[in-house]
Amino acid sequence: MSDQPSSASFGRLLTLVPPSIAIGLFFVIPFSLIVLSSVAHQLQSGDFVFGFDTAHYERFFTSIFIGRAVYSAILSFSIAVISLLIAFPFTYVLTGFSKRTRTIWLVYILAQLSLSEVLIAFSWQILFSRTAGITNLAVWLGVLDKPFSLAPSALAVLVGLVYLALPFAVLLLFPALSRLDRSLIEASQTLGASPVRTFFTVVLPVSRPALISGGVTVFVLTLGAIIVPQVLGRPGHWTLSVLITDQAIYNSNMPFASALAVILLLMSGAVIGVVGWLNRGSGK
Amino acid sequence: MQGLIIDDVTKRYGPVTAVENVSLGFDSGKMVCFLGPSGCGKTTLLRMIAGLDLPTNGRISFDGADMTSVPPHKRDIGMVFQSFALFPHLSVGENIAYGMRIRGASKAECAERTKELLELIHLPGVEDRRISQLSGGQRQRVAIARALALDPKIFLLDEPMSALDANLRESMQIELRLLQQRLGITTIVVTHDQTEAMTMADEIVVMGHANVHQVGEPQDIYKNPVNRFVADFIGTSNLLPAKMVAPDQIELHGETLKIATNTGDFAAGTEVLLLNRPEEVMVRNRGQKKPSNSIPGTVSFVRDIGATIEILVDCQGQEVISMLTPKDSPNVEAGMEVYVEMPVEACSVLAV
Numbered sequence: 001m002s003d004q005p006s007s008a009s010f011g012r013l014l015t016l017v018p019p020s021i022a023i024g025l026f027f028v029i030p031f032s033l034i035v036l037s038s039v040a041h042q043l044q045s046g047d048f049v050f051g052f053d054t055a056h057y058e059r060f061f062t063s064i065f066i067g068r069a070v071y072s073a074i075l076s077f078s079i080a081v082i083s084l085l086i087a088f089p090f091t092y093v094l095t096g097f098s099k100r101t102r103t104i105w106l107v108y109i110l111a112q113l114s115l116s117e118v119l120i121a122f123s124w125q126i127l128f129s130r131t132a133g134i135t136n137l138a139v140w141l142g143v144l145d146k147p148f149s150l151a152p153s154a155l156a157v158l159v160g161l162v163y164l165a166l167p168f169a170v171l172l173l174f175p176a177l178s179r180l181d182r183s184l185i186e187a188s189q190t191l192g193a194s195p196v197r198t199f200f201t202v203v204l205p206v207s208r209p210a211l212i213s214g215g216v217t218v219f220v221l222t223l224g225a226i227i228v229p230q231v232l233g234r235p236g237h238w239t240l241s242v243l244i245t246d247q248a249i250y251n252s253n254m255p256f257a258s259a260l261a262v263i264l265l266l267m268s269g270a271v272i273g274v275v276g277w278l279n280r281g282s283g284k
Numbered sequence: 285m286q287g288l289i290i291d292d293v294t295k296r297y298g299p300v301t302a303v304e305n306v307s308l309g310f311d312s313g314k315m316v317c318f319l320g321p322s323g324c325g326k327t328t329l330l331r332m333i334a335g336l337d338l339p340t341n342g343r344i345s346f347d348g349a350d351m352t353s354v355p356p357h358k359r360d361i362g363m364v365f366q367s368f369a370l371f372p373h374l375s376v377g378e379n380i381a382y383g384m385r386i387r388g389a390s391k392a393e394c395a396e397r398t399k400e401l402l403e404l405i406h407l408p409g410v411e412d413r414r415i416s417q418l419s420g421g422q423r424q425r426v427a428i429a430r431a432l433a434l435d436p437k438i439f440l441l442d443e444p445m446s447a448l449d450a451n452l453r454e455s456m457q458i459e460l461r462l463l464q465q466r467l468g469i470t471t472i473v474v475t476h477d478q479t480e481a482m483t484m485a486d487e488i489v490v491m492g493h494a495n496v497h498q499v500g501e502p503q504d505i506y507k508n509p510v511n512r513f514v515a516d517f518i519g520t521s522n523l524l525p526a527k528m529v530a531p532d533q534i535e536l537h538g539e540t541l542k543i544a545t546n547t548g549d550f551a552a553g554t555e556v557l558l559l560n561r562p563e564e565v566m567v568r569n570r571g572q573k574k575p576s577n578s579i580p581g582t583v584s585f586v587r588d589i590g591a592t593i594e595i596l597v598d599c600q601g602q603e604v605i606s607m608l609t610p611k612d613s614p615n616v617e618a619g620m621e622v623y624v625e626m627p628v629e630a631c632s633v634l635a636v
Contacts, residue, residue, distance in 0.1 A: 181367065181369065183365045183366075183367050183369035184369050184371060186334075186336050186356070186363075186365070186369065187363065187365055187369035187370075187371075187430075188371075188382070189335075189336070189355070189356040189357045190334055190335075190336075190356050190357070190359070190361055190362065190363040190431070190440075191357075191362075191382050191383035191386065191430070191431075191433075191434070192357050192358075192383050192386045192387060192434065193357055193382075193383075193386050194355075194357050195357075197386065201382075201386075202371060205373040206371070206372065206373055208373070
């Protein structure tokens with residue numbers, strides 16, 4: 001009997017082994033290699049040798065790439081804000097419906113997650129095209145004189161990524177909003193607040209933690225998207241993730257691609273850290 | 285027309301009728317309790333007065349103004365919710381001032397009124413506390429202060445004591461009643477606790493199965509329940525099947541007993557229920573002469589808890605309870621053969 005707690009904790013430790021190995025093999029080792037190669041020497045041949053060379057980071061801070069990093073951050077931030085603006089009212093209304101209606105809508109939203117980013121990107125490319133796109137619909141309705149192409153453009157990238165992020169935003173907000181105490185809303189109304197006012201003074205502030213975690217997830221998710229910006233944007237609309245792919249595969253510059261990857265990771269980490277700090281203590 | 289008028293109100297949720305053809309009227313300044321078991325429609329009725337639910341049929345008006353379809357935020361009501369529904373993201377002071385801020389009151393006005401309200405509820409100086417730092421009783425007081433902040437015409441409370449422990453509940457009942465009398469505000473409390481209703485109410489509305497069974501002053505309802513449901517729900521009753529033999533006489537277990545009231549005007553031969561209250565019923569030793577208006581029985585249990593002595597008597601398979609005090613010195617014990625005396629003025633009859 002006396003050895004039961006220790007054997008139980010041994011068993012518990014044992015269950016931690018497979019995920020630890022998986023994380024070690026598939027995250028720690030590759031990431032260490034990325035950090036090492038980001039300070040490696042790039043050779044003329046396209047190959048590189050390990051060493052300590054900060055040239056790739058210097059290149060980042062003196063080149064257009066820093067602008068691309070800022071652009072990526074602003075784009076991802078806008079997408080996070082826009083998806084929350086759409087997802088929050090939608091989810092709020094959805095949680096008020098009957099269980100059956102909610103389930104149907106959630107399955108409908110979840111179904112979209114089964115579509116790959118590639119499929120979504122090319123579908124939007126068709127929708128934004130001159131020959132078969134939505135402008136034809138506008139022409140048919142008499143709004144436009146002749147159809148034109150909407151992609152490639154920054155707006156097309158934005159729309160594509162918002163579409164990609166929306167189901168995630170809804171799914172992240174849903175638990176918090178369905179747990180929201182409806183009597184808070186009623187109390188606010190009996191105190192003279194209109195439904196709109198109640199939404200802004202009670203529903204939004206009470207849901208702040210969910211909004212923040214949803215926003216961060218969407219931000220990080222879109223920061224890593226590489227297909228939608230390539231398919232729906234010009235090179236000028238490419239995000240840092242696309243440029244990393246471009247450097248690694250097409251320019252055979254692994255050290256620089258690695259340096260950019262480290263910077264991207266630091267950006268994501270910084271956002272998560274700052275938001276976590278801002279959100280401290282609001283968990284109760 | 286002054287006061288609150290509920291005129292033939294019905295509320296249906298699909299096939300379920302929560303409130304059926306209820307008509308009630310209350311004068312301004314009264315404290316009313318909607319009393320009934322859970323699921324009787326009392327909360328639905330309260331929510332319709334608040335405007336949180338709309339009646340399927342009927343009208344609700346206050347001081348002559350029709351309020352049936354006025355949204356809650358335009359109704360001039362204050363409501364305390366069962367869960368208190370305090371805003372977790374606001375401080376105590378901000379919670380109380382919430383309604384005032386919406387009406388555009390200045391910071392200084394709000395601070396002054398909040399201070400005044402916190403003194404009213406005996407909780408001064410907690411403006412800056414978080415809601416999570418308050419105890420259950422303090423939360424209730426804050427919820428009351430918040431509901432009263434705008435001087436509403438009607439003060440509604442939905443099971444306000446259910447989240448409190450028993451001791452606190454009793455003192456809060458008295459405190460709430462005193463507060464209501466001091467402010468003279470029309471108040472409606474929903475409760476399933478008859479002691480709570482008897483403690484606080486000017487008028488009790490006994491509800492059951494979507495209907496109103498009886499409306500009246502607490503003592504009136506206690507003394508003259510109109511039917512078996514009310515008699516069972518309000519206090520403890522002895523209800524014994526009997527048969528009318530004359531307008532003021534019944535036959536029970538072969539004995540003829542006189543009754544004081546026959547409000548139902550039951551004719552001789554009708555099957556009825558004899559009703560009396562345990563505290564009116566006496567237990568006499570068999571050694572004495574058989575008292576008038578009594579039936580024989582056997583003591584089955586004596587619950588002596590000091591302040592009261594409750595004697596359970598088995599009368600031909602039916603249980604009769606007698607609630608006495610030590611001063612009555614009944615001197616009985618389980619198994620003893622006794623006479624159960626039911627004084628004439630304590631006896632009335634109800635329909636079966």
